[in-house]
Amino acid sequence: MxxxxxxxxxxxxxxxxxYKRIVILFLLQIIISFLSLHTAGGIKILSEISAFFNWLMTQAAGGVDFVFGGLMIKSGSSVFFLSVLMPIVFISALIGILNYIKVLPFIIKWTGWILNKVTHVGELESYFAVSTAILGQPEVYLTVKEQIPKLNSKRLYTICASAMSAVSASLIASYMKMIPGxxxxxxxFLNILSALIVSCIINPYEIDENETIKIDSISEQPFFEVLGNYITDGFKLAVAVGAMLIGFVALITFLNNSFLAVIHISFTTILGYIFSPIAWLMGVSNKDIIKVGGLMATKLLTNEFVAMGDLQGMTAHLSTKANAIISSYLVSFANFGTIGIATGSIKAISQKQGTYVAKFSMKLLLGATLASILTGTIVGLYY
Structure with a gap:
């Protein structure tokens, strides 16, 4: 509510x-979450998917060990950059192959088509919502680069909110190293629908049922050039995430120690108090709301990796319900840094549209954050 x-x-x-469109989207969320979390078949399927991604991480370790295997690492420990971030390179390569042989475009196109037929949110919106869950930012914007200059501000808001509410497939395996798969x-799955629900309320508009869109191919280059580009992009992404983690974690550590020295209470604890009412409304128990609220704020101010890292250290001290809610909440790109990615990506395609995105950037962050809250709340219903 x-x-x-x-x-x-x-x-x-x-x-x-x-409201009819919103009800349909919400009912889809309830059906998906019920089948996934409350039925034996759904739970088994989720376990198999998680096991598959864990297997992929094992395969990725072959390349990582070959390059970095000579490093001396303390027995029983691991290096976050090697075990969590470097496998992104391998996952990115797989995505490049699947995209090149047209498997991913086929899945995205027809999943989006089905979503539009059921919910009537628009062909472009449905396609984009599905594709963001696979491609992520900024690549996903390139698939509709011919459409972006023609969109009004409301439709532009919807696609940007979808991009901020989703995560790219190249990061899923890394997330599973930090929180339950x-x-x-x-x-x-839920974030795709959550972003559309929130967008339908914040920016309602009429949909042309007869609209057809042209999807732009990301690349028509030779196979090995495409593969090389995806591998390179994956490495750049891993390094970029690593650099952000160093900066953000150091900044949070600095603020925590500074606040403790001056007022004897940490910065994250203060943030926890600020966000605790929202955590309580999501269904988190009173004993956990400060910790969960702090994680929510950390993710908003930094990124999901920083918050997931903090969550790992307190999982044992949180209830099962609190773990379920905050874990689901963290799986999105909704944070201040992503606003810059969205604005820059759109501006690179259309200067005019990039200016529009910059104007409603805070409203965009609000919508993406609300989508994450909705997802976390729904998952919490089953615990």
Missing amino acids: FVFLVSWFASSDRKNVK KFVVVAV
Whole structure:
């Protein structure tokens, strides 16, 4: 209810909110979450998917060990950059291959088509919502680069909110090294629908049922050139994430120690108090709301990897329900840094549209955060 009320107050056109569309999207979320988390078959499927990604991480270790195997690492320990970030290179290569042989475009196109037929949120919106869960930012914007200059500000908001609410497939395996795989998989599906629900309330608009869109191919280059580009991009992504983690974790450590020295309470604890009412509304028990609220704030101010790293250290001290809620909440790109990625990506395609995105950037962050809250709340219903 909190998500719907805040979205409604932030709406640009409350009189024209399409409630039928929202109800359909919400019912889909309930069905998906119920089948995934409350049935034997769904739980088994999630376990198999998690096992598959863990297997991929094992395969990735072959390349990592070949390059970095000579490093001396303390027995029983691991290096985050090698065990969690470097496998992104291998996953990125697989995505490049699947994209080149047209498997991913086929899946995205027809999954988006089905989603549109069921929910009537628009062909472009449905396609983009699905593709963001696989390609991630900024690559996903290139698939609709011909459409972006023609979009009005409301439709532009929807696709950017979808991109910020999703995560790229290249990162899923890395997330599963830090939080339970079942929450990663469920959150990926629910976030697609959560972003559309929030966007339907914040920016309602009419959809042309007869609209057809042209999807632009990301690349028509030779196979090995494509593969090399994806591998290089994967490595750049891993290094970029590593650099951000060094900076953000050091900054949080500095703020915590500074606050402790001056007022004897850590910076993250203060943030926990600020966000604790939202955590409580999501279903977190009173004893866990400060810790969960702190993780929510950390993710918003830094990124999901920093918050997941903090969560690993407190998982044993949180209830099963709290772990389920915060784990699902963290699986998205909704943070301040991602605003810059969205704005820059759109601006590279259309200067005018990039200016629009910059103007509603805070509203965009609000929508993406509300989508994460909705996803976490739904998952918490089953614990």
